[in-house]
Amino acid sequence: MQQFKLGFIINPIAGLGGSVALKGSDGMAQHALSLGAKPQANARAAQALDVLLPYKDKIVIYTANDLMGEQCANALGFTVEVLYQSANTVTENSDSKLAASALLAEHVDIILFAGGDGTARDIASVVAIDDNHQQVPVLGIPAGCKIHSGVYAITPKAAGRIIELMINKELVTLTSGDVMDIDEQLFRQGIVKAKRYSEMQIPSELRYVQAVKSGGKESDELVLQDIAANVIETMNDEENTQFIIGSGSTTAFLMEEMALDNTLLGVDLVRELSLVASDMTENELYTAISEYQGSNKLIITLIGGQGHVFGRGNQQLSPRIIRAILAQPGNRDNIIIIATKAKLMALQNKPLISDTGDSELDQQLSGFMTITTGYKDQVLYPLASPQ
Structure with a gap:
Protein backbone atom coordinates (compact mmCIF):
# COMPACT_ATOMS: atom_id res chain seq x y z
CA MET A 1 0.00 0.00 0.00
CA GLN A 2 1.38 3.38 -1.00
CA GLN A 3 1.59 5.66 2.01
CA PHE A 4 0.62 9.32 2.06
CA LYS A 5 3.73 11.49 2.43
CA LEU A 6 2.78 14.39 4.68
CA GLY A 7 5.29 17.21 4.97
CA PHE A 8 4.92 18.90 8.36
CA ILE A 9 6.49 22.11 9.69
CA ILE A 10 5.73 23.97 12.91
CA ASN A 11 7.01 27.45 13.63
CA PRO A 12 7.24 26.98 17.44
CA ILE A 13 7.30 30.71 18.17
CA ALA A 14 4.31 31.60 15.98
CA GLY A 15 1.69 33.57 17.90
CA LEU A 16 3.94 34.19 20.90
CA GLY A 17 3.35 37.93 20.80
CA GLY A 18 -0.43 37.75 20.86
CA SER A 19 -1.22 37.20 24.54
CA VAL A 20 1.35 39.79 25.67
CA ALA A 21 0.04 42.50 23.31
CA LEU A 22 3.05 42.55 20.96
CA LYS A 23 0.72 41.89 17.98
CA GLY A 24 3.26 39.68 16.27
CA SER A 25 6.25 37.46 16.85
CA ASP A 26 8.60 38.50 14.03
CA GLY A 27 11.85 39.39 15.77
CA MET A 28 10.05 39.53 19.13
CA ALA A 29 10.17 35.92 20.36
CA GLN A 30 12.67 36.41 23.18
CA HIS A 31 10.90 39.55 24.35
CA ALA A 32 7.53 37.77 24.29
CA LEU A 33 8.94 34.85 26.31
CA SER A 34 10.40 37.26 28.86
CA LEU A 35 6.92 38.76 29.29
CA GLY A 36 5.49 35.35 30.11
CA ALA A 37 4.10 34.32 26.70
CA LYS A 38 3.36 30.61 26.34
CA PRO A 39 4.00 28.86 23.00
CA GLN A 40 0.77 27.62 21.40
CA ALA A 41 1.81 26.55 17.89
CA ASN A 42 2.45 22.90 18.79
CA ALA A 43 -0.93 22.60 20.49
CA ARG A 44 -2.63 24.10 17.44
CA ALA A 45 -0.77 21.72 15.13
CA ALA A 46 -1.72 18.76 17.31
CA GLN A 47 -5.41 19.61 16.81
CA ALA A 48 -4.93 19.20 13.06
CA LEU A 49 -3.04 15.90 13.35
CA ASP A 50 -5.60 14.58 15.82
CA VAL A 51 -8.14 14.45 12.97
CA LEU A 52 -5.77 12.13 11.10
CA LEU A 53 -5.30 9.56 13.87
CA PRO A 54 -7.61 6.99 12.19
CA TYR A 55 -5.24 7.05 9.20
CA LYS A 56 -1.93 6.61 11.06
CA ASP A 57 -1.11 3.41 9.18
CA LYS A 58 -1.51 5.22 5.86
CA ILE A 59 0.70 8.23 6.67
CA VAL A 60 4.39 8.93 7.01
CA ILE A 61 5.11 12.39 8.42
CA TYR A 62 8.28 14.05 7.15
CA THR A 63 9.29 16.92 9.36
CA ALA A 64 11.96 18.85 11.28
CA ASN A 65 13.40 18.05 14.68
CA ASP A 66 12.03 18.75 18.14
CA LEU A 67 9.38 21.48 18.38
CA MET A 68 9.37 22.05 14.63
CA GLY A 69 7.22 18.94 14.16
CA GLU A 70 9.00 15.83 15.46
CA GLN A 71 7.71 16.02 19.06
CA CYS A 72 4.13 16.74 18.05
CA ALA A 73 3.90 13.92 15.49
CA ASN A 74 5.70 11.39 17.72
CA ALA A 75 3.46 12.19 20.70
CA LEU A 76 0.42 11.23 18.64
CA GLY A 77 1.99 7.97 17.48
CA PHE A 78 2.59 8.71 13.80
CA THR A 79 5.43 7.24 11.76
CA VAL A 80 7.95 10.08 11.61
CA GLU A 81 11.06 10.80 9.56
CA VAL A 82 13.12 13.87 10.45
CA LEU A 83 14.62 15.49 7.36
CA TYR A 84 15.87 18.76 8.86
CA GLN A 85 17.73 19.44 12.10
CA SER A 86 17.65 22.97 13.52
CA ALA A 87 20.52 23.89 15.80
CA ASN A 88 18.81 27.04 17.11
CA THR A 89 17.42 27.22 20.65
CA VAL A 90 14.78 29.64 19.37
CA THR A 91 13.94 28.94 15.74
CA GLU A 92 14.52 31.54 13.06
CA ASN A 93 13.02 32.32 9.64
CA SER A 94 15.78 30.34 7.98
CA ASP A 95 14.67 27.17 9.78
CA SER A 96 11.23 27.19 8.13
CA LYS A 97 12.82 27.79 4.74
CA LEU A 98 15.42 25.03 5.12
CA ALA A 99 12.80 22.60 6.41
CA ALA A 100 10.58 23.37 3.42
CA SER A 101 13.49 22.78 1.05
CA ALA A 102 14.14 19.38 2.67
CA LEU A 103 10.49 18.41 2.24
CA LEU A 104 10.55 19.43 -1.42
CA ALA A 105 13.55 17.20 -1.99
CA GLU A 106 11.58 14.30 -0.51
CA HIS A 107 8.66 14.95 -2.92
CA VAL A 108 6.01 14.98 -0.20
CA ASP A 109 2.35 15.02 -1.23
CA ILE A 110 1.63 18.27 0.62
CA ILE A 111 3.35 20.57 3.11
CA LEU A 112 1.21 21.22 6.17
CA PHE A 113 2.65 24.06 8.25
CA ALA A 114 1.65 25.83 11.46
CA GLY A 115 2.32 29.52 11.85
CA GLY A 116 1.18 32.98 10.85
CA ASP A 117 1.66 35.25 7.86
CA GLY A 118 5.41 35.49 8.46
CA THR A 119 5.69 31.71 8.32
CA ALA A 120 3.62 31.64 5.13
CA ARG A 121 6.06 34.11 3.57
CA ASP A 122 8.99 31.91 4.58
CA ILE A 123 7.40 28.80 3.08
CA ALA A 124 6.40 30.72 -0.05
CA SER A 125 9.96 31.88 -0.61
CA VAL A 126 10.80 28.23 -1.21
CA VAL A 127 7.68 26.78 -2.84
CA ALA A 128 5.72 29.76 -4.24
CA ILE A 129 4.20 29.65 -7.72
CA ASP A 130 6.61 31.00 -10.32
CA ASP A 131 6.62 31.23 -14.10
CA ASN A 132 6.88 27.46 -14.29
CA HIS A 133 4.86 25.77 -11.56
CA GLN A 134 4.76 25.04 -7.86
CA GLN A 135 6.39 21.77 -6.93
CA VAL A 136 4.03 20.81 -4.09
CA PRO A 137 0.74 22.10 -2.62
CA VAL A 138 0.70 23.63 0.85
CA LEU A 139 -1.81 24.27 3.61
CA GLY A 140 -1.48 26.42 6.71
CA ILE A 141 -2.63 25.63 10.24
CA PRO A 142 -3.53 29.01 11.79
CA ALA A 143 -1.25 29.57 14.77
CA GLY A 144 0.05 33.12 14.42
CA CYS A 145 -1.09 36.55 15.57
CA LYS A 146 -1.72 37.68 11.99
CA ILE A 147 -3.63 35.49 9.53
CA HIS A 148 -4.31 37.67 6.50
CA SER A 149 -3.16 35.13 3.91
CA GLY A 150 -5.51 32.94 1.92
CA VAL A 151 -3.38 29.80 2.36
CA TYR A 152 -4.73 28.86 5.78
CA ALA A 153 -7.52 26.57 6.85
CA ILE A 154 -10.17 28.34 8.90
CA THR A 155 -9.22 26.31 12.00
CA PRO A 156 -6.61 23.67 12.92
CA LYS A 157 -9.25 20.92 12.75
CA ALA A 158 -10.32 22.15 9.32
CA ALA A 159 -6.73 21.69 8.14
CA GLY A 160 -6.90 18.09 9.30
CA ARG A 161 -10.19 17.59 7.45
CA ILE A 162 -8.61 18.73 4.19
CA ILE A 163 -5.71 16.29 4.57
CA GLU A 164 -8.25 13.57 5.40
CA LEU A 165 -10.05 14.25 2.12
CA MET A 166 -6.76 14.00 0.25
CA ILE A 167 -5.86 10.70 1.92
CA ASN A 168 -9.26 9.35 0.89
CA LYS A 169 -8.70 10.68 -2.63
CA GLU A 170 -11.79 12.87 -2.36
CA LEU A 171 -10.00 16.13 -3.11
CA VAL A 172 -7.67 16.73 -6.05
CA THR A 173 -8.37 20.27 -7.26
CA LEU A 174 -5.82 22.97 -6.46
CA THR A 175 -6.21 26.73 -6.49
CA SER A 176 -3.97 29.71 -5.83
CA GLY A 177 -3.95 31.34 -2.40
CA ASP A 178 -2.47 34.78 -1.76
CA VAL A 179 0.37 35.15 0.71
CA MET A 180 -0.19 38.41 2.58
CA ASP A 181 1.68 40.08 5.42
CA ILE A 182 1.77 43.42 7.16
CA ASP A 183 4.48 45.72 8.48
CA GLU A 184 4.68 44.69 12.15
CA GLN A 185 6.40 47.91 13.21
CA LEU A 186 3.52 49.94 11.78
CA PHE A 187 1.10 47.30 13.13
CA ARG A 188 2.28 47.98 16.69
CA GLN A 189 1.56 51.67 16.09
CA GLY A 190 -2.01 50.86 15.10
CA ILE A 191 -1.43 51.15 11.35
CA VAL A 192 -2.50 48.25 9.12
CA LYS A 193 -0.49 48.09 5.92
CA ALA A 194 -1.00 44.76 4.18
CA LYS A 195 0.89 43.66 1.11
CA ARG A 196 0.57 40.73 -1.25
CA TYR A 197 3.92 38.97 -1.52
CA SER A 198 3.24 35.90 -3.62
CA GLU A 199 0.86 32.99 -3.99
CA MET A 200 0.96 29.29 -3.30
CA GLN A 201 -1.15 26.38 -4.49
CA ILE A 202 -3.58 25.06 -1.90
CA PRO A 203 -6.32 22.41 -1.88
CA SER A 204 -9.50 24.21 -2.98
CA GLU A 205 -11.97 22.98 -0.39
CA LEU A 206 -13.83 26.22 0.34
CA ARG A 207 -15.68 24.87 3.37
CA TYR A 208 -12.38 24.65 5.19
CA VAL A 209 -10.11 27.33 3.68
CA GLN A 210 -10.36 30.92 4.81
CA ALA A 211 -10.68 33.96 2.59
CA VAL A 212 -8.05 36.68 2.45
CA LYS A 213 -8.85 39.09 5.26
CA SER A 214 -10.79 42.18 4.30
CA GLY A 215 -8.84 45.21 5.48
CA GLY A 216 -9.53 48.85 6.11
CA LYS A 217 -12.20 50.81 7.98
CA GLU A 218 -15.90 50.45 7.44
CA SER A 219 -17.03 52.82 4.71
CA ASP A 220 -20.60 53.38 5.91
Whole structure:
Protein backbone atom coordinates (compact mmCIF):
# COMPACT_ATOMS: atom_id res chain seq x y z
CA MET A 1 0.00 0.00 0.00
CA GLN A 2 1.38 3.38 -1.00
CA GLN A 3 1.59 5.66 2.01
CA PHE A 4 0.62 9.32 2.06
CA LYS A 5 3.73 11.49 2.43
CA LEU A 6 2.78 14.39 4.68
CA GLY A 7 5.29 17.21 4.97
CA PHE A 8 4.92 18.90 8.36
CA ILE A 9 6.49 22.11 9.69
CA ILE A 10 5.73 23.97 12.91
CA ASN A 11 7.01 27.45 13.63
CA PRO A 12 7.24 26.98 17.44
CA ILE A 13 7.30 30.71 18.17
CA ALA A 14 4.31 31.60 15.98
CA GLY A 15 1.69 33.57 17.90
CA LEU A 16 3.94 34.19 20.90
CA GLY A 17 3.35 37.93 20.80
CA GLY A 18 -0.43 37.75 20.86
CA SER A 19 -1.22 37.20 24.54
CA VAL A 20 1.35 39.79 25.67
CA ALA A 21 0.04 42.50 23.31
CA LEU A 22 3.05 42.55 20.96
CA LYS A 23 0.72 41.89 17.98
CA GLY A 24 3.26 39.68 16.27
CA SER A 25 6.25 37.46 16.85
CA ASP A 26 8.60 38.50 14.03
CA GLY A 27 11.85 39.39 15.77
CA MET A 28 10.05 39.53 19.13
CA ALA A 29 10.17 35.92 20.36
CA GLN A 30 12.67 36.41 23.18
CA HIS A 31 10.90 39.55 24.35
CA ALA A 32 7.53 37.77 24.29
CA LEU A 33 8.94 34.85 26.31
CA SER A 34 10.40 37.26 28.86
CA LEU A 35 6.92 38.76 29.29
CA GLY A 36 5.49 35.35 30.11
CA ALA A 37 4.10 34.32 26.70
CA LYS A 38 3.36 30.61 26.34
CA PRO A 39 4.00 28.86 23.00
CA GLN A 40 0.77 27.62 21.40
CA ALA A 41 1.81 26.55 17.89
CA ASN A 42 2.45 22.90 18.79
CA ALA A 43 -0.93 22.60 20.49
CA ARG A 44 -2.63 24.10 17.44
CA ALA A 45 -0.77 21.72 15.13
CA ALA A 46 -1.72 18.76 17.31
CA GLN A 47 -5.41 19.61 16.81
CA ALA A 48 -4.93 19.20 13.06
CA LEU A 49 -3.04 15.90 13.35
CA ASP A 50 -5.60 14.58 15.82
CA VAL A 51 -8.14 14.45 12.97
CA LEU A 52 -5.77 12.13 11.10
CA LEU A 53 -5.30 9.56 13.87
CA PRO A 54 -7.61 6.99 12.19
CA TYR A 55 -5.24 7.05 9.20
CA LYS A 56 -1.93 6.61 11.06
CA ASP A 57 -1.11 3.41 9.18
CA LYS A 58 -1.51 5.22 5.86
CA ILE A 59 0.70 8.23 6.67
CA VAL A 60 4.39 8.93 7.01
CA ILE A 61 5.11 12.39 8.42
CA TYR A 62 8.28 14.05 7.15
CA THR A 63 9.29 16.92 9.36
CA ALA A 64 11.96 18.85 11.28
CA ASN A 65 13.40 18.05 14.68
CA ASP A 66 12.03 18.75 18.14
CA LEU A 67 9.38 21.48 18.38
CA MET A 68 9.37 22.05 14.63
CA GLY A 69 7.22 18.94 14.16
CA GLU A 70 9.00 15.83 15.46
CA GLN A 71 7.71 16.02 19.06
CA CYS A 72 4.13 16.74 18.05
CA ALA A 73 3.90 13.92 15.49
CA ASN A 74 5.70 11.39 17.72
CA ALA A 75 3.46 12.19 20.70
CA LEU A 76 0.42 11.23 18.64
CA GLY A 77 1.99 7.97 17.48
CA PHE A 78 2.59 8.71 13.80
CA THR A 79 5.43 7.24 11.76
CA VAL A 80 7.95 10.08 11.61
CA GLU A 81 11.06 10.80 9.56
CA VAL A 82 13.12 13.87 10.45
CA LEU A 83 14.62 15.49 7.36
CA TYR A 84 15.87 18.76 8.86
CA GLN A 85 17.73 19.44 12.10
CA SER A 86 17.65 22.97 13.52
CA ALA A 87 20.52 23.89 15.80
CA ASN A 88 18.81 27.04 17.11
CA THR A 89 17.42 27.22 20.65
CA VAL A 90 14.78 29.64 19.37
CA THR A 91 13.94 28.94 15.74
CA GLU A 92 14.52 31.54 13.06
CA ASN A 93 13.02 32.32 9.64
CA SER A 94 15.78 30.34 7.98
CA ASP A 95 14.67 27.17 9.78
CA SER A 96 11.23 27.19 8.13
CA LYS A 97 12.82 27.79 4.74
CA LEU A 98 15.42 25.03 5.12
CA ALA A 99 12.80 22.60 6.41
CA ALA A 100 10.58 23.37 3.42
CA SER A 101 13.49 22.78 1.05
CA ALA A 102 14.14 19.38 2.67
CA LEU A 103 10.49 18.41 2.24
CA LEU A 104 10.55 19.43 -1.42
CA ALA A 105 13.55 17.20 -1.99
CA GLU A 106 11.58 14.30 -0.51
CA HIS A 107 8.66 14.95 -2.92
CA VAL A 108 6.01 14.98 -0.20
CA ASP A 109 2.35 15.02 -1.23
CA ILE A 110 1.63 18.27 0.62
CA ILE A 111 3.35 20.57 3.11
CA LEU A 112 1.21 21.22 6.17
CA PHE A 113 2.65 24.06 8.25
CA ALA A 114 1.65 25.83 11.46
CA GLY A 115 2.32 29.52 11.85
CA GLY A 116 1.18 32.98 10.85
CA ASP A 117 1.66 35.25 7.86
CA GLY A 118 5.41 35.49 8.46
CA THR A 119 5.69 31.71 8.32
CA ALA A 120 3.62 31.64 5.13
CA ARG A 121 6.06 34.11 3.57
CA ASP A 122 8.99 31.91 4.58
CA ILE A 123 7.40 28.80 3.08
CA ALA A 124 6.40 30.72 -0.05
CA SER A 125 9.96 31.88 -0.61
CA VAL A 126 10.80 28.23 -1.21
CA VAL A 127 7.68 26.78 -2.84
CA ALA A 128 5.72 29.76 -4.24
CA ILE A 129 4.20 29.65 -7.72
CA ASP A 130 6.61 31.00 -10.32
CA ASP A 131 6.62 31.23 -14.10
CA ASN A 132 6.88 27.46 -14.29
CA HIS A 133 4.86 25.77 -11.56
CA GLN A 134 4.76 25.04 -7.86
CA GLN A 135 6.39 21.77 -6.93
CA VAL A 136 4.03 20.81 -4.09
CA PRO A 137 0.74 22.10 -2.62
CA VAL A 138 0.70 23.63 0.85
CA LEU A 139 -1.81 24.27 3.61
CA GLY A 140 -1.48 26.42 6.71
CA ILE A 141 -2.63 25.63 10.24
CA PRO A 142 -3.53 29.01 11.79
CA ALA A 143 -1.25 29.57 14.77
CA GLY A 144 0.05 33.12 14.42
CA CYS A 145 -1.09 36.55 15.57
CA LYS A 146 -1.72 37.68 11.99
CA ILE A 147 -3.63 35.49 9.53
CA HIS A 148 -4.31 37.67 6.50
CA SER A 149 -3.16 35.13 3.91
CA GLY A 150 -5.51 32.94 1.92
CA VAL A 151 -3.38 29.80 2.36
CA TYR A 152 -4.73 28.86 5.78
CA ALA A 153 -7.52 26.57 6.85
CA ILE A 154 -10.17 28.34 8.90
CA THR A 155 -9.22 26.31 12.00
CA PRO A 156 -6.61 23.67 12.92
CA LYS A 157 -9.25 20.92 12.75
CA ALA A 158 -10.32 22.15 9.32
CA ALA A 159 -6.73 21.69 8.14
CA GLY A 160 -6.90 18.09 9.30
CA ARG A 161 -10.19 17.59 7.45
CA ILE A 162 -8.61 18.73 4.19
CA ILE A 163 -5.71 16.29 4.57
CA GLU A 164 -8.25 13.57 5.40
CA LEU A 165 -10.05 14.25 2.12
CA MET A 166 -6.76 14.00 0.25
CA ILE A 167 -5.86 10.70 1.92
CA ASN A 168 -9.26 9.35 0.89
CA LYS A 169 -8.70 10.68 -2.63
CA GLU A 170 -11.79 12.87 -2.36
CA LEU A 171 -10.00 16.13 -3.11
CA VAL A 172 -7.67 16.73 -6.05
CA THR A 173 -8.37 20.27 -7.26
CA LEU A 174 -5.82 22.97 -6.46
CA THR A 175 -6.21 26.73 -6.49
CA SER A 176 -3.97 29.71 -5.83
CA GLY A 177 -3.95 31.34 -2.40
CA ASP A 178 -2.47 34.78 -1.76
CA VAL A 179 0.37 35.15 0.71
CA MET A 180 -0.19 38.41 2.58
CA ASP A 181 1.68 40.08 5.42
CA ILE A 182 1.77 43.42 7.16
CA ASP A 183 4.48 45.72 8.48
CA GLU A 184 4.68 44.69 12.15
CA GLN A 185 6.40 47.91 13.21
CA LEU A 186 3.52 49.94 11.78
CA PHE A 187 1.10 47.30 13.13
CA ARG A 188 2.28 47.98 16.69
CA GLN A 189 1.56 51.67 16.09
CA GLY A 190 -2.01 50.86 15.10
CA ILE A 191 -1.43 51.15 11.35
CA VAL A 192 -2.50 48.25 9.12
CA LYS A 193 -0.49 48.09 5.92
CA ALA A 194 -1.00 44.76 4.18
CA LYS A 195 0.89 43.66 1.11
CA ARG A 196 0.57 40.73 -1.25
CA TYR A 197 3.92 38.97 -1.52
CA SER A 198 3.24 35.90 -3.62
CA GLU A 199 0.86 32.99 -3.99
CA MET A 200 0.96 29.29 -3.30
CA GLN A 201 -1.15 26.38 -4.49
CA ILE A 202 -3.58 25.06 -1.90
CA PRO A 203 -6.32 22.41 -1.88
CA SER A 204 -9.50 24.21 -2.98
CA GLU A 205 -11.97 22.98 -0.39
CA LEU A 206 -13.83 26.22 0.34
CA ARG A 207 -15.68 24.87 3.37
CA TYR A 208 -12.38 24.65 5.19
CA VAL A 209 -10.11 27.33 3.68
CA GLN A 210 -10.36 30.92 4.81
CA ALA A 211 -10.68 33.96 2.59
CA VAL A 212 -8.05 36.68 2.45
CA LYS A 213 -8.85 39.09 5.26
CA SER A 214 -10.79 42.18 4.30
CA GLY A 215 -8.84 45.21 5.48
CA GLY A 216 -9.53 48.85 6.11
CA LYS A 217 -12.20 50.81 7.98
CA GLU A 218 -15.90 50.45 7.44
CA SER A 219 -17.03 52.82 4.71
CA ASP A 220 -20.60 53.38 5.91
CA GLU A 221 -19.98 55.92 8.66
CA LEU A 222 -23.67 56.53 9.32
CA VAL A 223 -24.25 52.87 10.14
CA LEU A 224 -21.25 52.83 12.44
CA GLN A 225 -22.55 55.93 14.20
CA ASP A 226 -25.86 54.16 14.80
CA ILE A 227 -24.08 51.10 16.17
CA ALA A 228 -21.91 53.24 18.43
CA ALA A 229 -24.94 55.19 19.70
CA ASN A 230 -26.68 51.96 20.68
CA VAL A 231 -23.64 50.56 22.47
CA ILE A 232 -22.87 53.81 24.31
CA GLU A 233 -26.49 53.92 25.51
CA THR A 234 -26.10 50.38 26.80
CA MET A 235 -22.84 51.28 28.54
CA ASN A 236 -24.51 54.27 30.22
CA ASP A 237 -27.32 52.06 31.50
CA GLU A 238 -24.97 49.46 32.99
CA GLU A 239 -23.88 50.43 36.49
CA ASN A 240 -20.79 48.93 38.10
CA THR A 241 -19.72 47.41 34.81
CA GLN A 242 -16.40 47.57 33.03
CA PHE A 243 -16.17 46.92 29.32
CA ILE A 244 -13.35 45.13 27.55
CA ILE A 245 -13.07 46.60 24.05
CA GLY A 246 -11.64 44.22 21.47
CA SER A 247 -9.58 45.03 18.41
CA GLY A 248 -10.75 46.08 14.96
CA SER A 249 -11.89 49.12 13.00
CA THR A 250 -15.54 48.78 14.09
CA THR A 251 -14.67 48.87 17.79
CA ALA A 252 -12.15 51.63 17.06
CA PHE A 253 -15.03 53.74 15.70
CA LEU A 254 -16.92 53.15 18.94
CA MET A 255 -13.94 54.40 20.94
CA GLU A 256 -13.67 57.48 18.71
CA GLU A 257 -17.35 58.26 19.36
CA MET A 258 -16.59 58.18 23.10
CA ALA A 259 -13.56 60.46 22.48
CA LEU A 260 -11.24 57.84 23.96
CA ASP A 261 -7.80 56.82 22.79
CA ASN A 262 -7.97 53.45 21.11
CA THR A 263 -5.58 50.59 20.47
CA LEU A 264 -6.77 49.58 17.00
CA LEU A 265 -5.07 46.21 17.16
CA GLY A 266 -5.15 45.66 20.90
CA VAL A 267 -7.57 45.38 23.79
CA ASP A 268 -8.63 48.32 25.99
CA LEU A 269 -10.61 48.62 29.22
CA VAL A 270 -13.38 51.20 29.72
CA ARG A 271 -15.35 52.05 32.86
CA GLU A 272 -18.02 54.78 33.10
CA LEU A 273 -17.13 55.84 29.56
CA SER A 274 -13.54 56.53 30.66
CA LEU A 275 -10.40 54.71 29.56
CA VAL A 276 -8.99 52.65 32.44
CA ALA A 277 -6.20 50.82 30.61
CA SER A 278 -5.05 50.39 27.03
CA ASP A 279 -3.31 47.72 24.96
CA MET A 280 -3.59 45.17 27.75
CA THR A 281 -1.89 41.79 27.91
CA GLU A 282 -3.78 38.61 28.74
CA ASN A 283 -2.45 38.61 32.29
CA GLU A 284 -3.40 42.25 32.82
CA LEU A 285 -6.91 41.57 31.55
CA TYR A 286 -7.38 38.55 33.78
CA THR A 287 -6.20 40.50 36.83
CA ALA A 288 -8.53 43.39 36.00
CA ILE A 289 -11.52 41.03 35.64
CA SER A 290 -10.69 39.04 38.77
CA GLU A 291 -10.19 42.07 41.01
CA TYR A 292 -13.16 44.16 39.84
CA GLN A 293 -16.14 43.95 42.19
CA GLY A 294 -18.72 44.70 39.50
CA SER A 295 -19.66 43.08 36.19
CA ASN A 296 -17.46 42.57 33.13
CA LYS A 297 -18.66 42.67 29.54
CA LEU A 298 -16.83 42.23 26.28
CA ILE A 299 -17.43 44.29 23.13
CA ILE A 300 -15.96 42.74 19.99
CA THR A 301 -16.41 42.60 16.25
CA LEU A 302 -15.64 40.00 13.62
CA ILE A 303 -12.90 39.82 11.04
CA GLY A 304 -14.25 40.94 7.69
CA GLY A 305 -14.25 38.31 4.98
CA GLN A 306 -13.46 35.51 7.47
CA GLY A 307 -15.99 35.73 10.29
CA HIS A 308 -13.64 34.91 13.17
CA VAL A 309 -14.78 36.32 16.49
CA PHE A 310 -12.19 34.62 18.70
CA GLY A 311 -8.79 33.22 17.76
CA ARG A 312 -7.60 35.81 15.25
CA GLY A 313 -5.82 39.02 16.22
CA ASN A 314 -7.18 38.92 19.79
CA GLN A 315 -5.19 36.20 21.54
CA GLN A 316 -5.34 38.39 24.67
CA LEU A 317 -8.93 37.13 24.96
CA SER A 318 -7.83 33.71 26.16
CA PRO A 319 -10.15 30.87 27.18
CA ARG A 320 -9.80 31.71 30.88
CA ILE A 321 -10.82 35.32 30.23
CA ILE A 322 -13.81 34.32 28.11
CA ARG A 323 -14.86 31.78 30.74
CA ALA A 324 -14.61 34.43 33.46
CA ILE A 325 -16.93 36.69 31.45
CA LEU A 326 -19.38 33.86 30.74
CA ALA A 327 -19.42 32.85 34.41
CA GLN A 328 -21.01 36.13 35.45
CA PRO A 329 -24.78 36.80 35.40
CA GLY A 330 -25.88 37.17 31.80
CA ASN A 331 -23.66 34.40 30.46
CA ARG A 332 -23.39 34.82 26.65
CA ASP A 333 -25.19 38.17 26.82
CA ASN A 334 -21.99 39.51 28.38
CA ILE A 335 -20.42 39.23 24.93
CA ILE A 336 -21.58 42.13 22.75
CA ILE A 337 -20.79 41.62 19.06
CA ILE A 338 -21.06 44.65 16.78
CA ALA A 339 -20.93 44.63 12.97
CA THR A 340 -22.65 46.20 9.98
CA LYS A 341 -25.13 44.10 8.05
CA ALA A 342 -22.89 44.56 5.01
CA LYS A 343 -20.07 42.86 6.90
CA LEU A 344 -22.34 39.95 7.80
CA MET A 345 -23.72 39.64 4.27
CA ALA A 346 -20.16 39.47 2.93
CA LEU A 347 -19.80 36.15 4.76
CA GLN A 348 -22.32 34.67 2.29
CA ASN A 349 -24.22 32.74 4.97
CA LYS A 350 -21.08 31.23 6.48
CA PRO A 351 -21.23 31.17 10.30
CA LEU A 352 -19.11 33.22 12.64
CA ILE A 353 -16.21 31.22 14.04
CA SER A 354 -14.88 30.77 17.57
CA ASP A 355 -11.42 29.20 17.47
CA THR A 356 -10.14 29.75 21.01
CA GLY A 357 -8.08 26.55 21.08
CA ASP A 358 -10.40 25.18 23.78
CA SER A 359 -12.90 22.88 22.04
CA GLU A 360 -15.23 22.70 25.04
CA LEU A 361 -15.40 26.50 25.23
CA ASP A 362 -15.94 26.81 21.47
CA GLN A 363 -18.85 24.41 21.79
CA GLN A 364 -20.27 26.41 24.69
CA LEU A 365 -20.12 29.57 22.59
CA SER A 366 -21.70 28.01 19.50
CA GLY A 367 -25.27 28.80 18.51
CA PHE A 368 -27.12 31.94 17.50
CA MET A 369 -25.58 35.16 18.77
CA THR A 370 -27.21 38.59 18.90
CA ILE A 371 -25.30 41.04 16.68
CA THR A 372 -25.82 44.79 17.08
CA THR A 373 -26.07 46.15 13.53
CA GLY A 374 -27.51 49.63 14.16
CA TYR A 375 -29.42 51.75 16.67
CA LYS A 376 -32.01 49.49 18.31
CA ASP A 377 -31.30 47.11 15.42
CA GLN A 378 -30.07 43.60 16.10
CA VAL A 379 -29.95 40.35 14.18
CA LEU A 380 -29.41 36.74 15.16
CA TYR A 381 -26.46 35.10 13.44
CA PRO A 382 -24.96 31.63 13.98
CA LEU A 383 -21.58 31.14 15.58
CA ALA A 384 -19.90 27.79 15.07
CA SER A 385 -17.13 25.90 16.80
CA PRO A 386 -14.25 24.61 14.64
CA GLN A 387 -14.98 21.54 12.54
